[in-house]
Amino acid sequence: MSASSTNATLSPQSRERSLEAMRATSKENPLDVLVIGGGVTGAGIVLDAVTRGLDTAIVEAQDWASGTSSRSSKLIHGGLRYLQMLDFSLVHEALTERDLLLNKLAPHLAKPVPFLFPLIKQYERPYIGAGIMLYDILASLAPGKRAMPFHKHYSRKGMKKKFPSFRDDAAVGAIEYWDGTIDDARLVLTLVRTAASYGAHAASRTQVIELTKSGAGRVNGAVLKDLETGETFTVHAKHVINSTGVWTEETEDLAGGKGGLKVLASKGIHIVVPRDRIKGTSGLILQTEKSVLFVIPWSRYWIIGTTDTPWKQDFQHPVATKADIDYVLEHANAVLADPLTPDDIIGTYAGLRPLLQPEMKEGTSSAKVSREHTVAAPAPGFTVIAGGKLTTYRVMAEDAVDFALGAEAQGRPSVTNNIPLLGAVGLAAMANQTRSYQKKFGWSKQMIDHLLHRYGSMINEIVAICNDDPSMAQPVAGAEAYLRAEIHYAVTREGVLHLEDILLHRTRINYEFADRGLGALEDIASIAAAALGWDKKTTDSEIASYKARAAAEEAAENEPDDTSAEKVRLEAADLSPMEKLS
Structure with missing residues (x-):
């Protein structure tokens, strides 16, 4: 199967063709894989499955990337703070994926960006420097060409040259290291279009409202509702993979039983301010009492965030509150010579992180939940994946398809580490x-x-x-x-x-x-x-x-x-x- 630029076109007409292909399935002629959820993980899964030669479809209840995957910090990174948790394997895996995106898979969507790590006291330089040195070493262990420059140390004067808006008394110096940014929503869209170019069926505004089972209790498809027309119909599939993020448990419940993963929804918000409002050529990573705050240079503006608070409301429409905005402003202003005001903000956005919920003691903060992902099978024929982060979507997708296929995966290995996304070639x-x-x-x-x-x-x-x-x-x-x-x-x-x-x-x-x-x-x-x-x-x-x-x-x-x-x-x-x- 080869890519087709014609198939890569997503339109109302291509959507209807995809829905028709799903309607045409039967118990005797099912899809190989049905993917539920059109965020980055689901988009990665459909590309992984179709490029293994599997007849694959993906459905999303709203628009592509309409949830978490369009509301991130737009970073591809190893997770510098995970080194504090001694989670070296997770950091190395993420750095490998970061560099793969930058060098091969999506060099148009992903860009290297420098960040300054301010040093509050001189005694911090040796151990923070050692941590960032380890970060660089782990990145160097990734296969292929190194995508980023090595870190540099700066005095207070040198830091001010890199970031003139930094307050004189807020730090004694800084260490500059490199990570990447990516257009998150366009990454998802490009993954779906790339999968479609290899023959995958893709339909947005199409909700799974029921999972079907064989007489033996194996999940063998789903009842879909076209939210544009109200029509419902059944699609048959050998394997159904659930990648619905914060909706994981709701979708799992459709399979019946008590198995599956538990997911904690954590809200993160970002504010957007004009680029000329802050003078600097690097981004900032600031430690807070709860987590970290990034000040990220992006296009004509800065993105500043994020928060990390439990979300107990409806999952579809998280919003930034006055308290959230005040929190971000307070922590950004702690290091800015010319403090930001609410009038400087040109936009905000809020999203929900789908964090795996371990057995936590009462009062444990969601910020301490690992971003590692887990794959499970609540019922035969039904695979669920949750956790992870934007940077490692490809690994998550590979693990989900491997898990669903079982022994069959050995004869159909993942090839997505060698599949450039649309727009990368040439x-x-x-x-x-x-x-x-x-x-x-x-x-x-x-x-x-x-x-x-x-x-x-x-x-x-x-x-x-x-x-x-x-x-x-x-x-x-x-x-x-x-x-x-x-x-x-x-x-x-x-x-x-x-x-x-x-x-x-x-x-x-x-x-x-x-x-x-x-x-x-x-x-x-x-x-x-x-x-x-x-x-x-x-x-x-x-x-x-x-x-x-x-x-x-x-x-x-x-x-x-x-x-x-x-x-x-x-x-x-x-x-x-x-x-x-x-």
């Missing part, structure tokens, strides 16, 4: 051709970098749209960091079904602009409506829905706690509401 050659695009369309160097980061060698597909319609080469009105062609591309190639899919997951407009993208709605909606055939009623409904969501999220940020914030957020109805399973 990246250098395409980058060399971008000078002509700059000249032809009047694009800035920053715009070219932006396009290469998002599409890699597939930038030529954006150019083709602009060649067909020169108006597409212009910036989006109200969100000028993006081209109109990118909206058209999202709608025609990247599986968009609703306006919110564009603003939340195909772009980051929702939190990159202080108005949450409201000023760009008219232009974006006009492009989407033309491509998807929306009439005025549908277009108006999509715009109204997004406006209601934006208003609810903004109002939630002024609430003091999760309970009151969620109540405000849920005042905005969902376009494709999920069916309650319990």
Whole structure:
């Protein structure tokens, strides 16, 4: 089986073809693997399974990456703080995966970034330096070319040159080390599209509402509900793999019995501030009383986070509260010469980490739960994976498919360590051709970098749209960091079904602009409506829905706690509401 650029197109039409392929299954002719959950783990699993030659499908109840996998710190890293837990194997594994993404799998989506580790007292330098030295050594043990420079020590004066906004009395110096950043939502989308290019069936807004069993009690498929139409039907599969993150236990319950994994939902929020508000060329990693806080340089802004607090509310719509925002500001301002205020914040986002829940003593903080993953089989034919982190999605996927296949896995080993994602192959050659695009369309160097980061060698597909319609080469009105062609591309190639899919997951407009993208709605909606055939009623409904969501999220940020914030957020109805399973 080989990749096909035609199959890599996700659209309403490709979604319907995938659903039809699932409807056509039977007990006598089942899929090999059905994957439940369209976050990074599920997307990794469907690519792993289909590239082993298995007939595979993936379903996601909402949009691709709509949960945890679009709301992360956007880091690929070994987990420097796990060295404090002496978890060397986990750190080495994650560093290996980090470098694989940077060097081979997704060099367009992943980028190396330096971070400063401030030293509060001089006596910290030897032992913190030793830890970062060990981090570099573990990274050097990874196969292939080293992806990152080695760490460097800086005095207070040297640190100020690297990060002029650092407060003079907040540290005596720093150690600079390197990790990576990645566009998390685009990683998920690219994984799904890459899997589709090898023949996988992919359908978003499709919820599993029941698991089916054979007479012997083996899980042999699922009842799916198309949330766009309300239709339900059964899909048959030899193996069903559950990768639903914080929804793990809810999905497990569909299989009956008491087996499976327990998952703790921990909320993390991030704030976004303009790049010129903080002067620095490196990121920061700051130790707090609970965890760590990252100040991450990203595009035209800084991402600052995260928190780590138990989440007891509905899983679908975690939100940042006033208390969360104040916490992040307080800890960032402890080291900034010119403190940030709420007025500096142009956006926020909140996500839930699916942490494996061990037997914990009363009062144990969720921040001490390991990010290692576990695979289990609550019922024959039904595999569940939970835990882990963004960086190690590929290892998690390999383990899940190996576990599901059992002895069969020996004859069908994973090959994803040698499968570059769409946009990776030919990246250098395409980058060399971008000078002509700059000249032809009047694009800035920053715009070219932006396009290469998002599409890699597939930038030529954006150019083709602009060649067909020169108006597409212009910036989006109200969100000028993006081209109109990118909206058209999202709608025609990247599986968009609703306006919110564009603003939340195909772009980051929702939190990159202080108005949450409201000023760009008219232009974006006009492009989407033309491509998807929306009439005025549908277009108006999509715009109204997004406006209601934006208003609810903004109002939630002024609430003091999760309970009151969620109540405000849920005042905005969902376009494709999920069916309650319990």
